[in-house]
Amino acid sequence: MKDNQFRLWRQLAALSALGITLSVSIAIGAAIGIALDRWLGTSPWLMILFFVFGIAAGFTNLLKDLKRWGG
Protein backbone atom coordinates (compact mmCIF):
# COMPACT_ATOMS: atom_id res chain seq x y z
CA MET A 1 0.00 0.00 0.00
CA LYS A 2 2.83 2.34 0.74
CA ASP A 3 4.26 1.88 -2.74
CA ASN A 4 0.88 2.65 -4.26
CA GLN A 5 0.62 5.80 -2.22
CA PHE A 6 4.11 6.78 -3.27
CA ARG A 7 3.22 6.33 -6.93
CA LEU A 8 0.30 8.72 -6.49
CA TRP A 9 2.54 11.42 -5.07
CA ARG A 10 4.98 10.87 -7.89
CA GLN A 11 2.18 11.25 -10.39
CA LEU A 12 1.10 14.45 -8.67
CA ALA A 13 4.59 15.88 -8.87
CA ALA A 14 5.07 15.05 -12.53
CA LEU A 15 1.61 16.08 -13.65
CA SER A 16 1.74 19.40 -11.85
CA ALA A 17 4.50 20.42 -14.22
CA LEU A 18 2.42 19.96 -17.37
CA GLY A 19 0.62 23.26 -17.63
CA ILE A 20 3.57 25.44 -16.95
CA THR A 21 5.81 23.35 -19.22
CA LEU A 22 3.49 23.88 -22.19
CA SER A 23 3.18 27.63 -21.76
CA VAL A 24 6.85 28.16 -20.91
CA SER A 25 7.96 26.16 -23.95
CA ILE A 26 5.91 28.38 -26.25
CA ALA A 27 7.24 31.46 -24.52
CA ILE A 28 10.85 30.29 -24.79
CA GLY A 29 10.38 29.48 -28.46
CA ALA A 30 9.02 32.94 -29.13
CA ALA A 31 11.76 34.57 -27.03
CA ILE A 32 14.54 32.74 -28.89
CA GLY A 33 12.88 33.74 -32.15
CA ILE A 34 12.68 37.41 -31.23
CA ALA A 35 16.26 37.46 -29.94
CA LEU A 36 17.58 35.83 -33.11
CA ASP A 37 15.52 38.23 -35.20
CA ARG A 38 17.08 41.21 -33.51
CA TRP A 39 20.51 39.75 -34.03
CA LEU A 40 20.08 38.73 -37.67
CA GLY A 41 17.48 41.28 -38.75
CA THR A 42 15.19 38.78 -40.46
CA SER A 43 11.99 39.79 -38.70
CA PRO A 44 9.42 38.34 -38.45
CA TRP A 45 10.18 35.00 -40.09
CA LEU A 46 12.59 33.60 -37.54
CA MET A 47 10.24 34.52 -34.74
CA ILE A 48 7.40 32.63 -36.42
CA LEU A 49 9.64 29.64 -37.04
CA PHE A 50 10.80 29.43 -33.45
CA PHE A 51 7.28 30.08 -32.23
CA VAL A 52 6.22 26.99 -34.15
CA PHE A 53 9.19 25.13 -32.67
CA GLY A 54 8.08 26.21 -29.24
CA ILE A 55 4.56 24.96 -29.81
CA ALA A 56 5.92 21.67 -31.14
CA ALA A 57 8.24 21.34 -28.17
CA GLY A 58 5.47 22.12 -25.73
CA PHE A 59 3.06 19.59 -27.16
CA THR A 60 5.73 16.92 -27.64
CA ASN A 61 6.72 17.18 -23.99
CA LEU A 62 3.08 17.32 -22.96
CA LEU A 63 2.21 14.10 -24.79
CA LYS A 64 5.38 12.36 -23.62
CA ASP A 65 4.68 13.25 -20.00
CA LEU A 66 1.03 12.28 -20.29
CA LYS A 67 1.92 8.94 -21.76
CA ARG A 68 4.43 8.25 -19.05
CA TRP A 69 2.56 9.58 -16.03
CA GLY A 70 -1.04 9.38 -17.21
CA GLY A 71 -2.03 6.54 -14.99
Add this chain to the structure above:
Amino acid sequence: MEHHPTLIQLPNFLAVIGVPGDWIPEHVWMAWVVMAILIGISCLATRRLDAVPGPVQNFMEVTVEAFTDLLTQMIGPKGKRYLPLIGTAGLFILVGNLLGVVPGFKPPTANLNTTAALAITVFLSYNYFGIREHGIVAYLRHFCGPILWLAPIMFPIEFIGHLARPISLSIRLFGNIFGEESVVMILLSLIWLGIPYVIYLGIMMPLSLFTSIVQSFVFVMLSMVYIAGAVQSEHEEHH
Protein backbone atom coordinates in the same frame (compact mmCIF):
# COMPACT_ATOMS: atom_id res chain seq x y z
CA MET B 1 0.47 46.64 0.97
CA GLU B 2 3.02 47.74 3.54
CA HIS B 3 6.38 46.11 3.65
CA HIS B 4 6.79 44.03 6.79
CA PRO B 5 10.51 43.48 7.40
CA THR B 6 11.74 40.46 9.24
CA LEU B 7 12.30 40.48 12.96
CA ILE B 8 16.03 41.09 12.78
CA GLN B 9 17.84 42.92 10.03
CA LEU B 10 21.57 42.74 9.44
CA PRO B 11 23.43 45.91 8.45
CA ASN B 12 24.98 45.65 5.04
CA PHE B 13 28.56 44.58 5.61
CA LEU B 14 28.85 43.43 2.02
CA ALA B 15 28.79 46.98 0.67
CA VAL B 16 32.48 46.67 -0.14
CA ILE B 17 31.69 44.10 -2.83
CA GLY B 18 29.08 46.41 -4.26
CA VAL B 19 25.85 45.13 -2.72
CA PRO B 20 23.49 48.12 -2.61
CA GLY B 21 21.27 49.20 0.24
CA ASP B 22 21.57 49.78 3.96
CA TRP B 23 20.61 46.28 4.99
CA ILE B 24 21.41 42.81 3.77
CA PRO B 25 18.59 41.80 1.41
CA GLU B 26 16.02 39.73 3.24
CA HIS B 27 16.13 36.65 1.06
CA VAL B 28 19.90 36.46 1.46
CA TRP B 29 19.70 36.85 5.22
CA MET B 30 16.94 34.27 5.52
CA ALA B 31 18.91 31.87 3.32
CA TRP B 32 21.79 32.23 5.78
CA VAL B 33 19.39 31.43 8.62
CA VAL B 34 18.27 28.28 6.80
CA MET B 35 21.89 27.29 6.23
CA ALA B 36 22.67 27.86 9.89
CA ILE B 37 19.74 25.68 10.95
CA LEU B 38 20.72 22.86 8.62
CA ILE B 39 24.41 22.99 9.53
CA GLY B 40 23.56 23.20 13.21
CA ILE B 41 21.29 20.18 13.14
CA SER B 42 23.80 18.19 11.08
CA CYS B 43 26.60 19.01 13.50
CA LEU B 44 24.43 18.05 16.45
CA ALA B 45 23.50 14.77 14.80
CA THR B 46 27.00 13.68 13.82
CA ARG B 47 29.00 14.91 16.75
CA ARG B 48 29.11 11.49 18.34
CA LEU B 49 27.83 8.72 16.14
CA ASP B 50 26.36 5.97 18.30
CA ALA B 51 25.39 2.53 17.11
CA VAL B 52 22.15 3.00 19.02
CA PRO B 53 21.32 6.54 17.99
CA GLY B 54 20.04 9.37 20.14
CA PRO B 55 17.02 11.46 19.05
CA VAL B 56 18.72 13.98 16.74
CA GLN B 57 20.84 11.36 15.01
CA ASN B 58 17.80 9.12 14.68
CA PHE B 59 15.83 11.90 13.03
CA MET B 60 18.61 12.63 10.56
CA GLU B 61 18.98 8.93 9.80
CA VAL B 62 15.28 8.70 8.98
CA THR B 63 15.60 11.71 6.68
CA VAL B 64 18.63 10.36 4.85
CA GLU B 65 16.99 6.98 4.48
CA ALA B 66 13.85 8.57 3.06
CA PHE B 67 15.89 10.43 0.42
CA THR B 68 17.92 7.33 -0.41
CA ASP B 69 14.73 5.29 -0.84
CA LEU B 70 13.28 7.90 -3.18
CA LEU B 71 16.49 7.98 -5.18
CA THR B 72 16.79 4.24 -5.60
CA GLN B 73 13.15 4.02 -6.55
CA MET B 74 13.43 6.71 -9.22
CA ILE B 75 16.92 6.28 -10.63
CA GLY B 76 17.73 2.68 -9.78
CA PRO B 77 20.59 1.27 -7.72
CA LYS B 78 23.07 3.90 -8.89
CA GLY B 79 20.89 6.62 -7.46
CA LYS B 80 22.76 7.01 -4.21
CA ARG B 81 25.55 9.06 -5.71
CA TYR B 82 23.08 11.90 -6.33
CA LEU B 83 22.11 12.04 -2.68
CA PRO B 84 24.19 15.17 -1.83
CA LEU B 85 22.52 17.32 -4.48
CA ILE B 86 18.98 16.05 -3.99
CA GLY B 87 19.21 15.92 -0.21
CA THR B 88 20.63 19.40 0.11
CA ALA B 89 18.16 20.93 -2.33
CA GLY B 90 15.23 19.16 -0.72
CA LEU B 91 16.15 20.05 2.86
CA PHE B 92 17.01 23.63 1.97
CA ILE B 93 13.68 24.13 0.24
CA LEU B 94 11.75 22.36 2.97
CA VAL B 95 13.28 24.31 5.85
CA GLY B 96 13.16 27.52 3.82
CA ASN B 97 9.47 27.12 3.07
CA LEU B 98 8.63 26.19 6.64
CA LEU B 99 10.53 29.21 7.91
CA GLY B 100 7.84 31.37 6.32
CA VAL B 101 5.22 29.95 8.64
CA VAL B 102 7.09 31.28 11.67
CA PRO B 103 6.06 34.90 12.31
CA GLY B 104 8.92 37.32 11.98
CA PHE B 105 10.72 35.33 9.29
CA LYS B 106 10.36 35.44 5.55
CA PRO B 107 10.94 32.34 3.44
CA PRO B 108 14.02 32.72 1.24
CA THR B 109 12.25 30.79 -1.49
CA ALA B 110 9.69 33.58 -1.76
CA ASN B 111 12.19 35.41 -3.94
CA LEU B 112 12.79 34.44 -7.55
CA ASN B 113 16.56 34.75 -7.07
CA THR B 114 16.74 31.86 -4.63
CA THR B 115 14.45 29.56 -6.56
CA ALA B 116 16.15 30.37 -9.86
CA ALA B 117 19.52 29.59 -8.28
CA LEU B 118 18.24 26.21 -7.12
CA ALA B 119 16.62 25.45 -10.48
CA ILE B 120 19.69 26.45 -12.50
CA THR B 121 21.88 24.34 -10.23
CA VAL B 122 19.65 21.31 -10.80
CA PHE B 123 19.55 21.98 -14.55
CA LEU B 124 23.33 22.24 -14.92
CA SER B 125 23.79 19.26 -12.62
CA TYR B 126 21.56 16.86 -14.49
CA ASN B 127 23.18 17.76 -17.79
CA TYR B 128 26.59 17.27 -16.21
CA PHE B 129 25.51 13.89 -14.81
CA GLY B 130 24.25 12.85 -18.23
CA ILE B 131 27.49 13.86 -19.90
CA ARG B 132 29.53 12.16 -17.19
CA GLU B 133 27.51 8.98 -17.56
CA HIS B 134 27.30 8.68 -21.33
CA GLY B 135 29.95 10.94 -22.81
CA ILE B 136 29.05 14.16 -24.57
CA VAL B 137 28.39 12.75 -28.07
CA ALA B 138 26.05 10.02 -26.86
CA TYR B 139 24.30 12.49 -24.56
CA LEU B 140 23.69 14.92 -27.38
CA ARG B 141 22.38 12.04 -29.48
CA HIS B 142 19.59 11.63 -26.92
CA PHE B 143 18.42 15.06 -28.00
CA CYS B 144 18.12 14.02 -31.62
CA GLY B 145 15.38 11.46 -31.09
CA PRO B 146 15.11 7.97 -32.49
CA ILE B 147 15.10 8.82 -36.21
CA LEU B 148 18.42 10.33 -37.16
CA TRP B 149 17.58 12.39 -40.23
CA LEU B 150 14.87 14.26 -38.31
CA ALA B 151 17.60 15.60 -36.06
CA PRO B 152 17.54 19.25 -37.34
CA ILE B 153 13.88 19.44 -36.32
CA MET B 154 14.11 17.36 -33.16
CA PHE B 155 17.13 19.13 -31.72
CA PRO B 156 15.55 22.60 -31.28
CA ILE B 157 12.38 20.99 -30.00
CA GLU B 158 14.23 18.97 -27.37
CA PHE B 159 16.39 21.97 -26.54
CA ILE B 160 13.40 24.21 -25.92
CA GLY B 161 11.72 21.50 -23.88
CA HIS B 162 14.84 21.16 -21.75
CA LEU B 163 15.09 24.91 -21.28
CA ALA B 164 11.50 24.95 -20.07
CA ARG B 165 12.43 22.77 -17.10
CA PRO B 166 14.48 25.12 -14.92
CA ILE B 167 12.09 27.96 -15.66
CA SER B 168 9.12 25.86 -14.64
CA LEU B 169 10.89 24.61 -11.51
CA SER B 170 11.83 28.08 -10.33
CA ILE B 171 8.53 29.78 -11.16
CA ARG B 172 6.43 27.05 -9.60
CA LEU B 173 8.26 27.17 -6.28
CA PHE B 174 8.49 30.96 -6.27
CA GLY B 175 4.82 31.43 -7.16
CA ASN B 176 3.52 29.06 -4.53
CA ILE B 177 5.58 30.33 -1.63
CA PHE B 178 5.40 34.02 -2.54
CA GLY B 179 1.64 33.79 -3.01
CA GLU B 180 1.12 32.04 0.29
CA GLU B 181 3.30 34.57 2.09
CA SER B 182 1.55 37.53 0.43
CA VAL B 183 -1.85 36.28 1.49
CA VAL B 184 -0.62 35.89 5.05
CA MET B 185 0.81 39.42 5.04
CA ILE B 186 -2.43 40.89 3.75
CA LEU B 187 -4.52 38.92 6.21
CA LEU B 188 -2.42 40.10 9.11
CA SER B 189 -2.63 43.73 8.05
CA LEU B 190 -6.42 43.73 8.09
CA ILE B 191 -8.02 44.70 11.39
CA TRP B 192 -11.62 43.64 11.06
CA LEU B 193 -13.07 42.37 14.32
CA GLY B 194 -10.43 39.67 14.47
CA ILE B 195 -11.97 37.67 11.61
CA PRO B 196 -8.77 37.76 9.52
CA TYR B 197 -6.87 36.28 12.46
CA VAL B 198 -9.31 33.38 12.59
CA ILE B 199 -8.91 32.86 8.87
CA TYR B 200 -5.16 33.06 9.30
CA LEU B 201 -4.98 30.53 12.09
CA GLY B 202 -7.64 28.19 10.83
CA ILE B 203 -7.06 28.19 7.09
CA MET B 204 -3.80 29.82 6.09
CA MET B 205 -1.52 28.19 8.63
CA PRO B 206 -2.43 24.60 7.73
CA LEU B 207 -2.49 25.53 4.02
CA SER B 208 0.95 27.13 4.33
CA LEU B 209 2.35 24.04 6.00
CA PHE B 210 0.77 21.81 3.38
CA THR B 211 1.95 23.76 0.35
CA SER B 212 5.43 24.19 1.82
CA ILE B 213 5.89 20.46 2.21
CA VAL B 214 4.20 19.57 -1.10
CA GLN B 215 6.18 22.12 -3.11
CA SER B 216 9.50 20.95 -1.71
CA PHE B 217 8.49 17.38 -2.48
CA VAL B 218 7.47 18.29 -6.04
CA PHE B 219 10.78 20.06 -6.63
CA VAL B 220 12.75 17.06 -5.38
CA MET B 221 10.65 14.59 -7.39
CA LEU B 222 10.99 16.52 -10.62
CA SER B 223 14.75 16.91 -10.12
CA MET B 224 14.99 13.16 -9.71
CA VAL B 225 12.88 12.58 -12.84
CA TYR B 226 15.21 14.84 -14.82
CA ILE B 227 18.33 13.17 -13.46
CA ALA B 228 16.83 9.75 -14.20
CA GLY B 229 15.99 10.83 -17.74
CA ALA B 230 19.54 12.05 -18.31
CA VAL B 231 21.34 9.13 -16.71
CA GLN B 232 19.32 6.10 -17.72
CA SER B 233 20.46 4.25 -20.82
CA GLU B 234 17.90 3.88 -23.56
CA HIS B 235 17.20 0.18 -23.30
CA GLU B 236 16.39 0.41 -19.60
CA GLU B 237 12.72 0.28 -18.87
CA HIS B 238 11.13 3.46 -17.53
CA HIS B 239 8.60 2.49 -14.90
